[in-house]
Amino acid sequence: MAGVAVSTTINGDTVEFLCQADETLLDVLRDRLGLTGAKEGCGTGDCGACSVILDDRLVCSCLVLGAETEGRRVETIEGMAHGDRLHPLQQKFLEHAALQCGICTPGFLIAAKDLLAKNPDPTEEEIRFGLAGNLCRCTGYDKIVRAVQDAAIVMKGA
Amino acid sequence: MNFDPRFSGRKFTSVGTRPIRPDGIDKVTGRARYGADFNMAGQLVGRILRSPHAHARIVKIDTSKAEKLAGVKAVITAADLPDLTDGDAAMYDVLDNCMARTKALYDGHAVAAVAAVDARTARQALKLIEVEYELLPHVTDVDEAAKHTAPLINDTIFTEGLEEKPVKPSNVTKRSQFGHGDVHQGFGHADFIVERSFKTEQTHQGYIEPHACVANFSSDGTADLWVCTQGHFVYRQHCAQLLGMEASKLRVTSSEIGGGFGGKTHVWAEPVALALSRKAGRPVKLVMTRDEVFRASGPTSATSIDVKIGARKDGTITAAEATLRYSCGPYAGSWAEIGAMTAFACYKLDNVKTVGYEVLVNRPKTAAYRAPSAPMAAFAVESAVDELAKKIGMDPVDFRIRNAAQEGTRSSYGPVYGPIGIGPTLEAVKSHPHMKAPLGKNQGRGMACGFWFNFGGQTCTDLNIGMDGSVSLAVGTVDVGGSRASLSLVAAEELGIDYAQVKAIVADTSSLGYNDMTDGSRGTFSSSMATISAARNAIKILRERAAQMWDIAVDDVVWEKGHAIAKGEKHGNLGKLSLKEIAVESGKTGGPIAGHSELVADGAGVSFATHICDIEVDPETGATRVLRYTVVQDAGKAVHPTYVEGQYQGGAAQGIGWALNEEYIYGKDGRLQNPGFLDYRIPVCSDLPMIDTQILEIPNPNHPYGVRGVGETSIVPPLAAIANAVSNAAGVRMTHIPMSPPRILAAIEAVREWSK
Structure with missing residues (x-):
């Protein structure tokens, strides 16, 4: 073909x-x-x-x-990163240990970037529903949600 | 080995801090290489043909058309994986599970495989393989399979563990029994007795990364295997045995692993990929689809459990008994045995008896899933314990505290406990603010306890000190969730240097001695023990080199905070030498400095947890919502507390999915009806609340830092904690997991009907 x-x-x-x-x-x-x-x-x-x-x-x-x-x-x-400068979401995922095995992490980071581009100041519920299309089996999502919340604060200040 | 593993009660500098993991950047930038992210020149694509039938005799396989398709380089069947297991029944089962030999035993059982130049050609080739099946009656339900009238899955199986060998074969492969005292007498002293039967459905570990490997068999008889696994040394042993190779000629490199939870402790596709590569003379990449992952890998047992517990009015349990039937898939296992061991492990009991039955069914071969077998037993026991507390009129936490096992208690499975955390987790729960928070309409709170043994096992570690004073740590336990960070912390702690000076890697099977798998919550426990031992061996050499540099006796040199210090007044002016200063001179003082350790990490401390859960139940639909969740668990010593919290949260989330949603659904035809994430729904972000954690630290006396395994216990209590919460929210006692909306609604309607 x-x-x-x-x-x-x-x-x-x-x-x-x-x-x-x-x-x-x-x-x-x-x-x-x-x-x-x-x-x-x-x-x-x-x-x-x-x-x-x-x-x-x-x-x-x-x-x-x-x-x-x-x-x-x-x-x-x-x-997502600019040279050796990580995107705030990447940095916050590391700081919050928002990954264990890390296989879902690229997808979560891309989805979170899209979420924050459209809604820079999401509530916890908006984050949870915004990321509901991404499965993570390791973390129980707690630290992922916190990392996104923290990144949103950093990005608003930037 | 002169290593003393006993707990020493030291004050920590690095251990207990929360640095960023060494493999973190690669994982947030997409550079980390998982099973399917590796390629070789000339690589072929492998695919496996699977039985669509639950139970069928393989009459004939004709591969000739597939072989003739352009681009197909190898087609294999069981004939290409001859039986070299030499009477090893467990390995024969592994072989037969990798490639069916005479019968297909479940929907998804591999029957043939191809290697082709691309995925499309491989898929076409599978369609050209003609398999003639003779369909046999099948059985997928654990209770049905245990009946004498059930279709026989293996007519050479006669139940083991009975006083007399049975005259007829059956699907029950083994009976096991644990306990002590006299339960009959114990129940005679009880004022209240609760007796109930429970069922739990089969779940999958649900790792997001499907099984993947690249096999490269060379014409000189050696081979390389790149694979996502929890235990590359074990994969090497198994693959080498099945392929008829010496283990040393097979080098296995573990990729980054995208989740395992016990499901990547068994070989499935790897021997097939190696056999394809051997036949084709080229590297073969074999990646399972999600459909294959569900149909042919994992899952856990489905169970059927009867529990009876009796207590006096004062709340003392007088006797406890359980009969546990666990499905094993079509091959023998010891899953009910483990369930029978763990069932009553939280309690101090004078009279206890548990009996386990291993049951064959036409489902995939059962694999370990995080504290395997314990969550189902805990669901049954902790539900009954809650009900009994209610009957007596006692608070469920107080009732458990009254009966909790303690140091010196003879456990229900035999050994006498050392210092343990069940009492402290219950006390912490009793005083936790979560227990006092108000609840609304249709809301209920439940709690439950859980136990897991933890495991130590064979471990080998190398610690090499570079001439610049940096330290590379090579471990043989696969890092499933941050252990490179925790082991770097341990190396830094022991050597007295900064975390950033240490770089931990997972070494391949040709670079280190044998290591058991990362299972049994052993990764950080056992490899930290070996790391401490290796560091102490390196320190011995560092002291010798410092003594040489100073020209004094080695006995006059001590190691403190990353430095060699000359001890005694006569050496008062010598100052101190840092690890780096000694390393820089190593070429002149005897060459490279390294510490090695090989040991069996005995003394894994048992682990206990208590969970609290708030649930809201919609009485019109049976739908549930988890409102709040708290995990309290003993870690012994939390090496990297953030990743310990992560283990607690992740296990709780998996338990919540198991309790409320997840189940394998088989049709009457014996085919799995929901082999995908759409219909087998694991919890998503919007399903869960934050999961609060409280880490208790009751040191394990058998580890220098007091560490216990932390990975598994957190999946044990959720099933019962949620069932108890649902009972308090909706007034129904749920005895069948998962508590999906239809099951809860049916239970609510039954109560409504009954009270009319």
Whole structure:
């Protein structure tokens, strides 16, 4: 089967790739572009471990086709820090120990970034419902919610 | 080994602080490499064909069409994994579970596998494999399977542990019994007796990372395996045995692990990936789908438990008895045995008897899940204890305090306890503000206790001091949730240096001696013991080198706060030498400085917890909401308190999911109906409140710092704590887990009907 040629922007860089028509964005990121920060926990959009931001919209990259990203902007976990300067959410996740195994962490960070972009001052309930599409099996979410609350305070002050 | 592991009551500098974990940056930037994040040149994609039937004889497998498909490089069946287990029945079961030999024993049982150039070709190839099955009657329910009339899963099984060998085979593989005293007499002295039967459904560990590995078999007979596992040394042993290799020729590297909770202590796909790589002559990457994870890995036992407890009017328990039936999947296990050991471990009992029955069913082979078998037994026992307290008219906390085990108590499973935390956690709960907080309409509060043994096991650690004075610590216990941070703290503590000077890694199987798995809450307990021992060995060398540098006797050099100090007035002007100063000169004083340790970490201190939970029940729908949750648990000594809290919270959340939502649902056809996160719903962020924690520290006398394992106990009390809360909120005693809305509604309606 002939590949589809796609030109897109990932983390600010122009990226061109060939993919099969039925290949997901997650497979393209992981298997063709070496961006393995997005994880496959289910492949059915239930766990959020593959979360990326597509044109300012939070999506599960396992539910988007690679070919659909033509001419669009994709933000992944690999683009979250600026050089060696961590995003406040990344810093707060470390300080609060908001990760144990860490497999869900990239998805949570992307989802939390999207949440705070749309609602810079969320209540605890808004954080809990805003992150309800991301599964974590280790933490019980307590420290994740606290890290997001703390990051929101830092980001408002910035 | 001259190492003295006894608790010494020292004052800590590093231990007990909360630094950022050494693997943290990689994990928040997406750079950390998990099982599926590793690739090799020329790598193939492996896929496994699984039985759609719960129980079927495999008549014939025709792989010829799949083999002819362009891009397919290897197809294997059980014939490619010949039986090399040499009479080792447990390993034969592992082999048969990896690839069915004569019968498919559950929906999802592997029957064949392929390696192809890409995922699409591999998927196509699976469709071309023709398997002829002869369907057999199946049984998936634990009580049904235990009946004499049930379809036999393995006709060579005759129940072990009975006084006389049975004449007929059955699905009950083993009976085990624990206890002491005379329960019959004990019940005779009781003023009140509670007797009830309980059921719990099967749950999955639910780690977010599916099983994944990359196997690379070389034509010289050696192999490498990259894999997410809780125990790479154990995986090496098992894979080497099943593949007919010497263990030293298989190098296993543990990837970062995306959750295990006991579910990554068993090999499933790894021997298959190695066999595919051996046949294809190329590296093979094998990653399970979520559907495969549910159908073929994990899960825990489903159970059926009868409990009877009697007490006098004054609140003293006079006798306690339980019969526990645990499903094992289609292979023998010891799950009911563990349940029978833990059931009454919290209490001081003169007369106690527990009997466990291991039951075969056509479901996946049961795997460990965080304090395996204990939560179900605790659900039954702690529900009955609560009911008994109510019958007597005593506060449930006071009733438990009155009967709690203490130092010197002979436990229900045999050993006599040393210093333990059950009493202190109950006292802490009694005075906790949570217990006094007001409750609204349809709201109830429950509490329950939990016990777990903890484990120590074989452990090997290397501590190498660089010439710049930095320390690299190589451990062999996989880091499942922050142990590199806690072990770095321990190395820093013992050496008297800064946490930032230590870098801990998990070494591969060719770089360290054998280590048992990270299970039994042993990671930090056992590897910290080995780290302390290795550090003390390094300090001995550091003192020798300092003595050499000063040209004095080594007995005149002591180690204090990261420095060698010359002892005695005659050396008054020598000052002190830092670890770094000694390390810099090491090339001239005898070469590299290192400390090594290999030990069996005996003396893992038993662990107790008491949880409090507030629940709101909607009487119209049976829906529940967890309003508030508090965990009180003994840690012995919390090395990194933030990660200890994390273990408490995570276990509680898993227990809440188990109590309220999670269950394997099988159809009449014996097929799993909910093999995905949409229909097998684990708690999400909006389902839970903050989970408060209180860490108690009752030192373990068998560890230099007093450390106990902390990982597992927190999943034991939630099932009963929530059931007790639901009972207080809605006036119904729930005896079937999970307490899903339909089950709670049915119980409420039954009470309404009855009171009409």
